[in-house]
Amino acid sequence: MQFILGQRWVSHTESKLGLGIISEVNGRRITVSFPAVGEERTYAADNAPLSRLIYNEGEQITTLDDLKYHVTSAEEVDGIYIYHCEDEEGNGATIEELDLSCFVQLTAPQHRLFSGHFDKNKAFTLRIETLNHIHRLQQSSVKGLLGARTNHLPHQVYIANEVAQRFAPRVLLADEVGLGKTIEAGMILHYQIHTGRAKRALIVVPDSLIHQWLVEMLRRFNLAFSIFDQSRYDALTQSNNDEGDEFAVEADTQSNPFETEQLVLCSLDFLTENPAAKTHAVEASWDLLTVDEAHHLHWSETEASIEYQCVEQLASNSAGLLLLTATPEQVGIESHFARLRLLDPSRFYDLERFKQEEAGYQPLNLLVQQLVELQSSGAPISPELLKQLGEFTDVSDAQDIEGIIARLLDQHGTGRVLFRNTRAAIKGFPQRKLSSYPLPVPALYQNHTTGITGLYPEVITEADEWIQSDPRVSWLEAKLKQLKSEKVLVICANASTAVALEQYLQLRAGIRSAAFYEGLSIIERDRASAYFAETEGGAQTLICSEIGSEGRNFQFAHHLVLFDLPLNPDLLEQRIGRLDRIGQTETIQIHVPYLEATSQESLFRWYHEGINLFEQSCSVGYSIYEQFELELLEQLQVNDGQINALIADTAAHTEKMRQLLHEGRDQLLELNSCKLPQAEAIISTIEEEEDSPLLEEFMMRLFNQFGVDQEHHSDHAHVIRPSDHMFTSHFPGLKDDGNTITFSREKALSREDMEFLSWEHPMVVESMEMVQTAELGNATVATISVKGLQPGTLLLETYYTVNCIAPKQLQVDRFLPITPIRVMSDVNGRDLGQVLPHERLNGMCEKVKRNTAQAIVKQVRHDIEKMLTHATTVAEQALPDILNKANEKMMRSLKVEVDRLEALQAINPAIRDEEISFFKQQISASADAINRSTVQLQAIRVVVTN
Numbered sequence: 001m002q003f004i005l006g007q008r009w010v011s012h013t014e015s016k017l018g019l020g021i022i023s024e025v026n027g028r029r030i031t032v033s034f035p036a037v038g039e040e041r042t043y044a045a046d047n048a049p050l051s052r053l054i055y056n057e058g059e060q061i062t063t064l065d066d067l068k069y070h071v072t073s074a075e076e077v078d079g080i081y082i083y084h085c086e087d088e089e090g091n092g093a094t095i096e097e098l099d100l101s102c103f104v105q106l107t108a109p110q111h112r113l114f115s116g117h118f119d120k121n122k123a124f125t126l127r128i129e130t131l132n133h134i135h136r137l138q139q140s141s142v143k144g145l146l147g148a149r150t151n152h153l154p155h156q157v158y159i160a161n162e163v164a165q166r167f168a169p170r171v172l173l174a175d176e177v178g179l180g181k182t183i184e185a186g187m188i189l190h191y192q193i194h195t196g197r198a199k200r201a202l203i204v205v206p207d208s209l210i211h212q213w214l215v216e217m218l219r220r221f222n223l224a225f226s227i228f229d230q231s232r233y234d235a236l237t238q239s240n241n242d243e244g245d246e247f248a249v250e251a252d253t254q255s256n257p258f259e260t261e262q263l264v265l266c267s268l269d270f271l272t273e274n275p276a277a278k279t280h281a282v283e284a285s286w287d288l289l290t291v292d293e294a295h296h297l298h299w300s301e302t303e304a305s306i307e308y309q310c311v312e313q314l315a316s317n318s319a320g321l322l323l324l325t326a327t328p329e330q331v332g333i334e335s336h337f338a339r340l341r342l343l344d345p346s347r348f349y350d351l352e353r354f355k356q357e358e359a360g361y362q363p364l365n366l367l368v369q370q371l372v373e374l375q376s377s378g379a380p381i382s383p384e385l386l387k388q389l390g391e392f393t394d395v396s397d398a399q400d401i402e403g404i405i406a407r408l409l410d411q412h413g414t415g416r417v418l419f420r421n422t423r424a425a426i427k428g429f430p431q432r433k434l435s436s437y438p439l440p441v442p443a444l445y446q447n448h449t450t451g452i453t454g455l456y457p458e459v460i461t462e463a464d465e466w467i468q469s470d471p472r473v474s475w476l477e478a479k480l481k482q483l484k485s486e487k488v489l490v491i492c493a494n495a496s497t498a499v500a501l502e503q504y505l506q507l508r509a510g511i512r513s514a515a516f517y518e519g520l521s522i523i524e525r526d527r528a529s530a531y532f533a534e535t536e537g538g539a540q541t542l543i544c545s546e547i548g549s550e551g552r553n554f555q556f557a558h559h560l561v562l563f564d565l566p567l568n569p570d571l572l573e574q575r576i577g578r579l580d581r582i583g584q585t586e587t588i589q590i591h592v593p594y595l596e597a598t599s600q601e602s603l604f605r606w607y608h609e610g611i612n613l614f615e616q617s618c619s620v621g622y623s624i625y626e627q628f629e630l631e632l633l634e635q636l637q638v639n640d641g642q643i644n645a646l647i648a649d650t651a652a653h654t655e656k657m658r659q660l661l662h663e664g665r666d667q668l669l670e671l672n673s674c675k676l677p678q679a680e681a682i683i684s685t686i687e688e689e690e691d692s693p694l695l696e697e698f699m700m701r702l703f704n705q706f707g708v709d710q711e712h713h714s715d716h717a718h719v720i721r722p723s724d725h726m727f728t729s730h731f732p733g734l735k736d737d738g739n740t741i742t743f744s745r746e747k748a749l750s751r752e753d754m755e756f757l758s759w760e761h762p763m764v765v766e767s768m769e770m771v772q773t774a775e776l777g778n779a780t781v782a783t784i785s786v787k788g789l790q791p792g793t794l795l796l797e798t799y800y801t802v803n804c805i806a807p808k809q810l811q812v813d814r815f816l817p818i819t820p821i822r823v824m825s826d827v828n829g830r831d832l833g834q835v836l837p838h839e840r841l842n843g844m845c846e847k848v849k850r851n852t853a854q855a856i857v858k859q860v861r862h863d864i865e866k867m868l869t870h871a872t873t874v875a876e877q878a879l880p881d882i883l884n885k886a887n888e889k890m891m892r893s894l895k896v897e898v899d900r901l902e903a904l905q906a907i908n909p910a911i912r913d914e915e916i917s918f919f920k921q922q923i924s925a926s927a928d929a930i931n932r933s934t935v936q937l938q939a940i941r942v943v944v945t946n
């Protein structure tokens with residue numbers, strides 16, 4: 001293929017892009033702009049899924065100004081076509097291909113039919129089957145939720161379904177540690193990208209989690225993110241500079257490395273340490289920004305951390321935002337409020353007001369509970385309750401209890417933006433068992449037994465010395481030897497402690513170990529944790545500094561040693577969460593060695609007896625800590641054994657807080673974070689779709705049709721390979737050396753090497769698009785024998801789809817699916833749709849030799865043209881009804897957003913009018929696009945009786 005600027009090409013894989021223009025040819029890469037949808041694509045020149053659009057004599061073309069002409073002749077000048085044309089009045093015109101409309105009809109079955117390019121009947125039926133599947137899937141209630149290589153867990157599926165359907169969702173995913181926030185974010189990303197709601201996504205995570213995120217997104221959701229780090233950024237900026245020396249400076253400022261990829265993964269440190277990269281990342285603007293471990297974003301009324309400021313800038317230039325943290329209040333209510341403000345500045349605009357609201361959740365919860373009960377009993381709301389509710393929200397429709405609950409949660413709780421599931425609500429998690437080991441203080445530490453120093457005395461001591469005399473070291477060595485066949489995760493607060501410990505265990509005690517700390521590069525850290533994960537010959541223990549306490553998956557281990565304790569309950573929860581997470585199969589053994597009669601013992605007792613934090617997770621650990629911080633620090637400092645009173649106070653306060661939370665905020669959150677019956681209904685629909693044999697059968701037919709070789713592997717699993725009789729040079733996702741695929745999620749969960757093919761796997765999606773967009777099966781001829789019909793009777797079966805070309809961000813297909821319209825008639829325009837349904841006709845059709853078929857078509861061309869005109873009229877008659885329904889659906893969906901913002905604006909003047917008018921514009925732009933839709937002929941089958 002030779003690409004020249006200004007040529008017009010059509011995408012095989014993305015039919016909705018319209019007619020593209022080659023806008024850049026750069027060595028082995030070409031860029032095509034698609035003005036109809038305002039998008040651009042860059043392809044490798046030798047493998048671009050594109051077809052050149054060239055018109056022949058007699059064909060109709062449409063110009064940019066929507067003028068129509070017939071081509072009288074065409075010539076190619078320097079690789080660009082020039083069409084000599086006439087309009088209906090016979091006026092001549094010369095039109096360059098650059099002036100062609102971007103909204104052209106791209107497939108022309110009738111052209112192929114009349115020029116003798118037929119397909120076999122099988123290809124025709126495959127085409128119709130494909131159209132029907134696309135239509136069915138566009139309307140599926142579980143669209144976007146299929147195809148994740150995960151177990152179906154109700155709390156995750158519920159959140160994904162709830163959040164992903166929103167336009168540009170902005171939420172805080174705050175499930176307790178290890179309940180699968182990464183998976184929830186992946187499900188939301190998959191949904192948004194699959195449905196076209198998002199195209200550009202940026203994920204920002206701590207350095208140590210880059211690899212884990214990369215793997216989870218690819219392995220579970222087929223989302224291939226590109227890692228951006230300093231070296232990649234430098235290479236991209238450098239290559240910009242190298243492109244044409246004289247423009248070097250200009251190129252550097254003009255082209256943005258973050259715009260070279262759609263799905264980008266990078267670390268927060270990389271952005272905060274490199275202002276130029278941060279500016280580029282912000283300017284690149286994203287449809288969906290995801291920030292993991294968002295508790296690092298500190299903010300107070302007087303000071304915002306550099307991390308907060310960075311995410312604030314990114315968030316203000318991103319349509320959607322997912323913030324993830326298991327410990328939303330880790331650094332206090334101010335930061336929690338500030339993160340909510342990032343999500344919805346109009347809803348969270350005043351800290352004081354937010355604090356008051358938090359305090360008032362109890363009465364609100366009582367009201368919501370009453371409504372929930374009424375909802376299940378079916379009883380109406382009493383006038384008295386209605387009056388109370390009226391003080392909180394609009395209750396004009398007292399029948400709509402669900403609507404009232406939703407409004408209460410939206411307008412008064414953090415419900416709409418904050419999702420938090422707890423172990424208590426989910427159940428099925430293993431137990432945590434604590435073992436503590438009081439040890440004598442060595443002489444070396446005699447002067448370091450109190451305060452913070454007493455917690456980490458080794459830090460101020462030479463490694464050689466403390467390793468020798470700290471009894472925790474010999475205890476650890478003995479414990480590891482005792483647990484010889486078990487994996488043991490060890491966490492300590494400081495990197496220097498981790499390094500010294502690991503060296504000792506490895507070199508002196510002969511224990512297979514690895515260290516994981518901030519001084520290692522990302523690759524070294526990944527290598528260390530992979531070594532720990534290996535079942536045979538891997539490390540028995542991984543010694544982590546505090547960075548290992550975040551985000552990582554170590555649930556294959558069942559023993560956790562807390563070599564010291566952090567001075568923050570949320571950090572302690574994070575540490576335990578490495579093992580206490582989905583996938584943990586056994587009771588978690590938590591081992592805590594401490595030095596007797598030192599601040600270590602006091603802190604251990606305070607956590608254990610005051611908050612019971614080792615054996616039970618506690619969502620308000622940090623606020624309890626804040627409450628007792630000064631007293632606790634004092635006790636640690638004096639360390640005179642008088643901590644009992646503080647422990648008793650803490651325990652009483654913890655109990656009260658747990659109770660309050662249970663009655664107030666947590667219940668509201670839980671109510672909002674997982675509605676079990678809905679989640680179960682969604683899961684059962686997903687599983688019905690997965691259990692159906694339709695996909696496997698369909699894909700097998702598709703592989704056959706395209707010449708992809710298949711070999712049975714095992715139940716619902718196959719090996720597919722390119723063959724030397726391939727129908728196209730490019731079959732989506734097919735590797736040169738083949739792929740092992742399975743249609744069973746169960747199998748895919750246990751077999752990493754297999755690709756899990758679902759209706760939403762890129763191979764399936766793109767090959768269906770390829771069928772829809774390309775010509776395959778769009779024209780065929782067949783014969784049938786029907787009693788009562790004269791031999792030689794001509795019948796025509798046509799399929800039309802509704803063609804709506806609109807910018808992708810409007811996502812019009814959620815309201816207006818392609819809607820195949822079948823018209824089956826004879827020469828007299830008699831409707832035979834009922835008498836000869838498609839499936840029945842398929843069974844009756846017999847092959848016709850190509851020569852015979854060409855002769856038939858030539859002979860009856862005039863009749864076919866007449867029948868086609870009639871069929872188009874019939875299809876067009878069906879259109880207004882379809883468009884009306886689409887408009888109604890669109891109005892219903894977008895109007896809810898307008899109403900919600902208007903209701904919020906009534907109590908919150910910070911909501912800007914522009915926010916409301918944004919949705920109003922969406923309504924009018926969508927209506928315009930819907931009303932401009934036309935019917936598009938997709939396939940013709942000429943049938944002759946014999």
Ligand SMILES: Nc1ncnc2c1ncn2[C@@H]1O[C@H](COP(=O)(O)OP(=O)(O)OP(=O)(O)O)[C@@H](O)[C@H]1O
Pocket residue numbers: 149150151152153156175176177178179180181182183184325326550551552553577578581582583
């Ligand atoms: N639905 C699922 N099916 C299979 N595995 C899952 C599922 N959900 C989560 N997991 C696994 O459970 C572990 C915890 O999930 P994830 O990392 O998403 O939790 P998290 O809430 O982000 O944790 P943290 O709070 O530590 O950041 C991971 O190993 C993940 O792969």
